[in-house]
Amino acid sequence: MDASLNVRLDKYEGPLDLLLDLIRRQQINIYDIPIATITSQYLDYMRHAEQMNVDLGGEFVLVAATLIQIKSKMLLPAEPVLPGEEPEDPRAELVHRMLEHEKFKNAAQMLQQKRLIEENVWSNPQISTFVAEDEDPGLAVSLIDLVKTFEQVLARAKNRPQFEVSGDDVTVAQQIRYLKNLLVASDEPVVLQQIFERQQGRRPLLALFLAVLELVRMQAIVLRQQDTYGEIVIRKHKMFDTVFQTDEPMLAVDEGYV
Amino acid sequence: MSDLPVALPEAEAEQQRAARKALLEAIIYVTEDPVTLEQLAKGLEWPKEEVGALIGELVAEHQAPARGVEIRAVAGGYKISTKAEHHEAVRQFVKTLKPPLKLSMAALETLSVIAYKQPITMPEIQEIRGLTAASGVVKTLLDRKLITTAGRKAVIGRPILYKTTREFLVQFGLNDVSELPSLKEFEELSRAALGEAEAALG
């Protein structure tokens, strides 16, 4: 095998990519592929990948089988055809697939170029100056957001008991995370009493109390009481997102309350 | 004949002038804060007098009645904005645009629960979301006509059942609720995405 054909182990996207690369680098006419040579080069690549412990995946094996099958068909005498009928080339199907693949590779490159142009132009819309302020901000949502959100809700539901019944070893940091998740997920203020009532045992209760104090100190939340002896509610402080931007405050808490 | 060594032929000079004016307009257009003469001259490495003269021309040209935006000197810099005389009309027009469906995170969560579990009652929604307060959000969704009531559930308290509406289908481009991607399908996608990310790292 030609030394210059040393397999490139930078990943091919799939078997068709590998085949196309072999053909292009040797300037082979795709309509007349020397199937024996290409098959042995292809198998060499697979062997090489195996030695390097690269998992190529089932599709590479599938194409290898196809190549071997084509090779054996080409060795057999051509089947007799009726006059005027083209003899069938065993390679035709694979060639078609390769051309199809190449077509979309070209299309992908075209998209990349278009994207490049878009990256080089800027727009500076000023619509915010014309939109009434009282409109609720919110997120523009699509169907995918809907599924994703539902999945998150279910995941939260699955994890929830850990916070509430895990008994003695609840930490302040865990309770901070619990409060944070509650506030992120809710538009409305959270009633302090209700979350205290959900705690089971003294230790989680104490940890929650300390967590509330910590969050006030960090300026992540504010406590509000409308009337004397009225309900105390927790709201996000305007610094809420800033506080939780990094893990630092949480790490500090973890260290502070070992 | 010009006696300056660097002088360009007239046509070429005119071309350069046009190109520089265009670039100045582009920069003033994109910058968020008013950009000053000094910033422009320094950043572009052009003589300050030339930048000043070109901006003067730009300002004058934008005054034409057929132009909708103007370049204004603001806070010691330059800024492009729409002309005051159009503000009312622009405001009116913006109001006629149908805004994309925007929902808060809480509303989106509640809507997703209703979409996948309909018909469903408020206590059940609260149970799944793990939150006590959800009634305000349900009201928002009712107001937006994304959900509607679907009778009452035959349990103690006979709570109201909620389901999604036709408007919901329209907003999310569905023909039918059965077209909602199943959670299983979505999980497979997510898992595949994770797997491929790991493969890429490994």
Next chain:
Amino acid sequence: MSDLPVALPEAEAEQQRAARKALLEAIIYVTEDPVTLEQLAKGLEWPKEEVGALIGELVAEHQAPARGVEIRAVAGGYKISTKAEHHEAVRQFVKTLKPPLKLSMAALETLSVIAYKQPITMPEIQEIRGLTAASGVVKTLLDRKLITTAGRKAVIGRPILYKTTREFLVQFGLNDVSELPSLKEFEELSRAALGEAEAALG
């Protein structure tokens, strides 16, 4: 003399024309999403043909070399942006304006398959790409809102159909999917590249 009862004297008509053009420019300048002819005609209550003609003039005028911004037809609407030729100089002034959309070649290929064959199911995508694992990439494209679901195909298993979004058009500066070069052109490219050995040998 005009015989139309509502015809304006010429000078006045010219004035109105200028004022309308200015307002259109102001609106296109302000709006974030590309604004369509229909939205403009409806919102302003002007004849659609007139809006179209005025925008045509605006587009042409912005082409002038001394203008730094242009009006482009994107995603079926109009949008103002700087010209690509100024990108280097503009970038210096706006280092942080736009986060680049980074997509792997695999993602771009999958995206092109969806763009050309939409609506298309996952098995069909895998078939064309010759890969078993394409779902991770599809998830990425969904997350980036470049594609979305388009109902289900009426075959066994009712697989989800995917199509490109308006965001895709905006991100890639396309007015319409039909603006994409035909697949035939790419086929000829491939044939030329992969078959040229034949010509050389033959």
